[in-house]
Every structure is written in C-alpha cells, then in structure tokens.
Amino acid sequence: MTAFIVVIGTVMCAGGIAVLFVRSLRSAAVINGVVSLLAALVFVMMKAYDVAITEAAIGAFLSTALYFFAIRRIDEAKDKKGAGDGDEE
C-alpha cells in the first residue's frame, strides 16, 4: 500500500515540475488537470471521499476547462494581432 502511494506521490511531483517546464500552455493545463485527478485519488486513499468528488469535479475538470477557454481566447487575440509572441515561448 505504501509503495503504491510513493509511486503516485512521485508521479504527482513529476507532473508538478513538468507543468513549469513544458513548452506549450495547453499541455501544461492538461498536466495540471492530471495532478489534480491524482490528488483526488490520493484523497480517496485517505478516506476523504467528499473531498475526492469535489476535487475531481472542480479542481480537475472545471479548472482545466477554464484554462483551455482562456488559452483559446489568447490564440484568437494573438492571430488577430499577428506578431504577438505566442504562448509557446
């Protein structure tokens, strides 16, 4: 049981670091969603089922959806202005 949690913990930390260093913003948002989902899984293992449902519904799904809507609007504004430096810095 502990080994399983150690694996999940390292995957979450690796995801956290990946969010900072990955180039495209969209993949950063997806990785952030994955980290939130793994957090929901860890909440289930810690017997906090209420929190797991809320974290999955709000933290994982809706935050990622918001990030995608925002990045789409930035792309639309970027194309309209042409030269703006892209999110793929």
Place this chain on the structure above:
Amino acid sequence: MNVLTVFLITAGALMAIGVFGILTRSNIIKILLSINILQTGVNLLLIALGYRDGGAAPIITSQVSSAVAMVDPLPQALVLTSIVIAFGTTAVGLVICLNYYMTHKSLDVHTFGNEEREHQQKEVVD
C-alpha cells in the same frame, strides 16, 4: 516509513514546486498554474494532518457506527471550502490574465519598458 509521512512529504513537495513556480516563471498563465499546484499541495497537507492509520471514512453506515476509529472529518470540511476558493481565485486570475494580454500584447511578466511608461503618462484614470 508509514503512509502518513509519505502523504506529508508529497504535500510538502507539491507546495515547494508551487512556490518555486511562482518565483521563477515569467509566463503569467504558468504562474497561475503554479498557484493551482500550491493550492493542491496545501489541500493534501490538510487532509494528511487529519488522517488516521486504519481509520474509517467519517460516514455513519449500517456497518460503521461512531465508535469505530474514524478519520478526522473537520479538515475535510475545511478543504471543501479551500477547493472552491482555489477555483474562484483561478477564474478571476484568468480573466485578469486575458485583460493583461489584450492590453500588453504579451504573456510575459517583464513588459515594463519605455513604451509602457509613456503609455501611462497619457492615460488619466478616475
């Protein structure tokens, strides 16, 4: 190394990564993402502090009565609130990022140049 210390170490690591991200990233969306990671880390810390090895979930069912050793329900109520606060801050932060991009034409934090300064002289607010 029992389960509780693994949870605490994961929570601490996530918080450290979040703070590192806020300090070093120059892309405003990435700064918001690191705030989200910090918030997930703190939520994990709170629930881990309420965790009890072998404790049951704090729901009374036909098999589980309140005499059974239960996990602490109070941090769970606190984290329920904290997750929704994190969502609210993210939503407002993203809108401000959009406005920042529309007015500064760039997602970078370091946009303060002379072009910026002469912009400010012209605009009068209030």
Place this chain on the structure above:
Amino acid sequence: MKNRYQSLIDIAGLIIVGIAVYLVGTALTDTSVAGKGMNSADFKQRVSYRYVIKSVEPSAKMEVKWGESGYEESSANIVTSIVVNYRGFDTLGEVLVLFASSAAVSLLILKRVPKKTFPPTQIMTSSVPLVNLLVFILGSFIILHGHLTPGGGFPGGAIIASGVILMALVFKKAFRPQMYLMLESIAGMGILIAGLLGLMYGESFLKDFFPAGQIGELFSSYFAMILYTLIGIKVAVEISNIGFHFISESKGEEAV
C-alpha cells in the same frame, strides 16, 4: 523571447525554495524540544470528536448508530453535518467567494472576437443532450443525497455546471446574463432567509430548527437538504456563468 537571465532566476528560486523547505521541514519535525508539535492532538481531544458523536454538550451516549434518531444533528455524513450545520457560516462565506468571483468575471471580461470555428458535427449535436441528461441526474443525485453519501452542494453544483457549459459549447445558446443573475440572487436570498428563519425560531442565525430525523433515512436532515439544494443551485449557476463569460461573444456588461 527567452529571458536572458532565466537560468539565473531558476537557480536563485531553487536555492530560496530549498532553504525554506529545509528550515520549515526541520522546524516541523524536530521533537527534541518539549511542547506539542505537528499532528500531536489526540483524536479524542479534537473538536471534531464532538461532531462524530453528535453531542456538543457532554452526554452519556458516546456512540451514534445507523437508524437511531433524537440527536442534535441527524445527517449520516459527518462532513456534511459540519459543512452545513456546525460550521454553516463558513459555507455562507464559501458561497460568497463564488458569488464575488462570478461578479468579478462578469465585470472584467472583454468582448471576444471569435476565430473561424467549425460548427459542431452531427455526432455532437445528437449525443450531448443524452450525456447532459445523465449529467444532470447525477448532479442532482449528489446534491440531494449530500447528507447520506459523500457529495453535497459543491460537487453536485459543479457537475451540473459542467453539463450546462457543455450544452453552451455545442448549441451556442443565446446567453442572457440577467437570467443567471436573477437565479443567483434568488438562491442567495434563499440562504439568507433560511438563516434568518433560524434566528426567528432557534434564536441564532443559521440554526437548524427542523425536528431531528432518523440517521440514514432520505428525509432525515431537512436543513442539510434545503441548504445543500440552494447551494447546489447557486454553485451551478455561478460556475456556468463564469464558463459562459469565457465562451460567449457578447460582453455581459451592456445587458445589465
């Protein structure tokens, strides 16, 4: 536009965070000095033990079993009893956080200039109503059974909001901010009235003045059900309102 000093900043950030983690880590884990440290409060001494045995005043009965009734708080899910009843003012503050962020989003969002978007394919337009049906049923189940099974107003409202946003993405419904604002304020007003009713009958704000139900029954905790339904409506409306503002072309501003 790579920042020239980016690697320097990264190293400096790493050093600062490393020192902070070391200091905080040693401070939290050193047990050499006397005094209560991290995680040292025994579970029976914690405030939450009174919530588990459902008796704030000291009482002989130390065990709550399924099917019993006559307790001060009658919902089976102890987390729900804390969120709704024991710390109800937190939840009111919680709903206000979402209310403030949805108002801030409507205040600040700019008019969107949509790029050429592809119309939703036939698969989408036929399958989304079905999916939404299940999503709404699941969401309302989670809200209504908040006091029995894990869940409650927040996750239920979020699930319903995700269904509504999905529908807005596919069908581009005309989005009228006033209708959402109305629903929001009515649900918010409902919570305040429930609180004031508590003040009238139970001489304190947000008091659960309903008769104690039987633990485990569907209609055991009326107060939890009513409050969670209002919170569910408010959370669903606010999150879908935020989602709409990110999607829709119309600026919510001139409508109000």
Place this chain on the structure above:
Amino acid sequence: MKGLNATLFLILPLITAFLLPLGALVHKRFGKMLNLATYGIGIGLGITMLIPTLLTGGAVLNMGGWPAPYGISLYLGPLALCSGIVIYLIALLIEINDINKSRTTYYHLLFNLFVFASIAMVMTTDIFNLFVMMEIGSIAVAGMASSANMRMGSRGGFKYIVMSGLVSMLMLAAIGLLYSATGTLNIAHLASRTADVLNPSFALIVGLGILFALFFEMEQFPFNSWIPEIYEGSSSSFTAALAGIGGIAGTAVLGRIVFTLLQDGYLFYGTFAKLSAVIFTVAIASIVIGEIAALNEKNLKRTLGYSSVAQFGLILAAFACGGSNGALAGIYLALSHTVAKPALLFIAGYFTRVSGSGDWRDMKGIGRKFPLLAGAFIAASLSIMGVPLFFGFWGKFELLQVLLKSGVFGAVAFGAVLFGSIFEGIYLLRIGHSFFVQTSKENMTRYQPKGTLLTAVPVLILVALIVFLGVYPQSIVRSFERIAADLVDKAQYVKFVLPTAALLPPGGGL
C-alpha cells in the same frame, strides 16, 4: 429575537448584494440608492448598540446555535462595533463621492461583499472563518481594482491575485498545522489553553504563516508590489475603500491575532519575542521604503498609496510593542489614518479629473480655483504628519512614547518614525504648496469644476472630524481605552466567547 440587531449589523450588506441584481431591472440608479440606504441604516444600527456594548462588553453570536469552540461564533465587542461603524461611515462617504459616477451592478455587488467581508473579519473568533473572509475581501478587491483602467488595472490586479494566492495558502497551511497540534480553531479557545505549550520552532512557523497573511492585508513591505499600479490604475473612491476600510479591518484583525492569540499566551509562550521582532522589522522596512518611494513619486495617487504603506507600518510598530498603550497607539493611528487618507484620495481624484493629468506638478495653482478642497488637502496631510491640533498628533505622540519603552527594536522604530515624519512633511507640503503657487493664465482657465458640489461633502465631513477630534479628543478617549482594553484583556475576551467550563467534555482535556 435576542441577536437580531447584531446579526442585521453584519448581514446588511449581504442583503443589499442579493437585492442589487433584482433592483437593477427596476431602475438604473437603484444600486446607488440601495447602497446609500444600507450604509445609513448600518451606521444607525451601530450607534444604537454603541453605548450598551461599550458598557457591558457586547454580544456573542453563535452561528447555528452551537457554543463557541464547536461552532463559529462572532463577538461584537467594542473593537468590532467601532470598526464596523467606521467602515459603514467610510462606505457611505465613498458612495456620496461617487454620486454622479455611473457604476455597473457588478461593481456595487463587489463593493458590498468587500464591506461585508471587512466587518465579518473583525467580528469572527474562528481562524478558518477569518481566512475565508479575507479571501472574499481579496477577490472583491482584485475584481474592482482592474475595472477602471484596463492597462494598469490588469498589471496591478495580476500582482495582487498572485500575492494573495501565495499568502492565503501559507495561512491555510498554518491553520491546518495549528489545528493538528491543538485540536481547535477558535481563537478564544486557543488563547485559554493553559495546559499545553507549542513546540517553539513549530509555533514560529505557524505564527509566521498567519502573520504573513496579515502583512499582506496591511500592505506591508514584502507583500505590496501591487500598490503603485492599483493606487494609480483604479478610481480614487476604490482606493479610499482600500486604504480606509481595508486599513481599519486589517488593524482590528492584526490586533486580535497579536494580542489575543500570539502574545504571552500559553501556546506561543517561547516564540512571541521572535514574532514581535519579525513584526518590528517588517514595520520599520515598510515605513522607510514607503516614505522614500513616496518622496520621489510624481503621480499624486501613487504618493498617497506609498504613504498608506508607511502609515500602516506605524500601526504595526505600535502593536509590536504590545501592552495596552501599544494597543491604544495603534487604534489611534488606525482611526486617524482611516479618517484622513480617504479625504486626501477624494481630493486627489477630483483634482486629477479637473487638471486632466495624474502628475501633481501639472496641478500648479489649482488651489486658487478650489481653495476649499486644497485647504482640506493641507489639513488632512497635517493630520497624517502628526502636527498638534490635528487628530493624527495623538496617535503619533502615543506611539513615540510607547516605542521608547520597548527595547532596541523600539529605539530603531523610533528613529524610523521620526525619519518618516520628516519625509512625510516634505512630500505632502510640497504638493500642498504647489496647489497655491502662481501659474499661467491658460492653466487657470483649464481648471473647470467637474461634477456636482456634492463630491466635496465627504471631504468636508472628514476634515471636520479631523479638526474636532484633534482639538477635543477627550470626547472619545474613554471609549478608546475601552476598545484597547477589549483588545488586550484576554480574560474578558475568553469569558465572553467561551461558554462556562461545564460545556467542555468531562474526560476530554480540550
């Protein structure tokens, strides 16, 4: 219905916030009228409860009917009530100042939530509830700050959101750790713990986590990178709310945490010396940096922003000295700042609109066209500098006395305060002087009055208050001692909030 008055005093802005959207359909200016009525009723309610609260010590509202450590209870004592009345007064004056400015329903909504959060922050006795209310306040401020000018507003708003997110998460972690060590979230219950002492290094981490959030709330040095953009980029009435309402609420909360929770309590026994050293260093840094930044600042509103940073630094220094005269000095300074700074900001906003530029060097000779407002500017800045015969003098005088008596940090702070006052004098009087200097003809014709005379009313009320309290402070000295006692006297606070020991579980040594 015992607690109706106190409950209404708290949830009045909430009822308006929920009524606003419905009202917006009825009539465009409905929001403004509703707001004016709400704050007026709020002040009335507060005054009716003032005398009994000052005499008997006020009422405790147990939310949900649960006794103190188990439910959330709000203590409407002298400190909370006086702060609430001042918050409603400043909100009313801001609404009057905004009388001809058309604001959307969302702005009124956010403003009401900000007022509610400030009052609830002061009343609550539960740390987590304090965190939630501070979060509502910071989201409302972030929303309102970036609504006036998109360019500067989004820069300042982004810095504010990032700093608020970082700091509130540190406070939440500290609250979680404190709960895991003591098992309770109620400040009075924590303050009354005579059984156990926290491990000093653990207590230092928890204390710093909570204090960082309060430093952010009080715009102190390491956490206030957002000050210039927000003070210049948003409307002056909003900055008056930030400096006035945010200031008095932050002071009351800081005082409650420092005096009731951290100071000479059994829990933080060994660590309060270190924590007060941290508060002193932050205060001294904020005073010095705030004054220097204000000195070479060109924009009028930014100057006032930096001067707020310095003024809040004075309050922090006063509270760090501890003891009842430290509390008294802090409360005097907080009230004098809350009365003087909004007046300065209203005038700055009006002169910016009239002269068409934010830079105070372009406002030369404006005082000749508006002698009343320019005179009020000078009076308010004299009060902030602490010149006798103005209200600010009593606070600074009390502060300098108490600083001398509190060790090496007190001496350094004493030097910083003197140094700060000199700089304040320079940059405030330099601006005041430039209002009355001779200027070219076309400048004078450019200064045409804008908006109705009504905007001058709040300024005159505030200046009248400054002068009256400055010349005749005896009228409020007694109630101020009562407030300082409510802040410092831990036993009275615990007696009011916690029920009799019978309620605590028999075997459980909670």
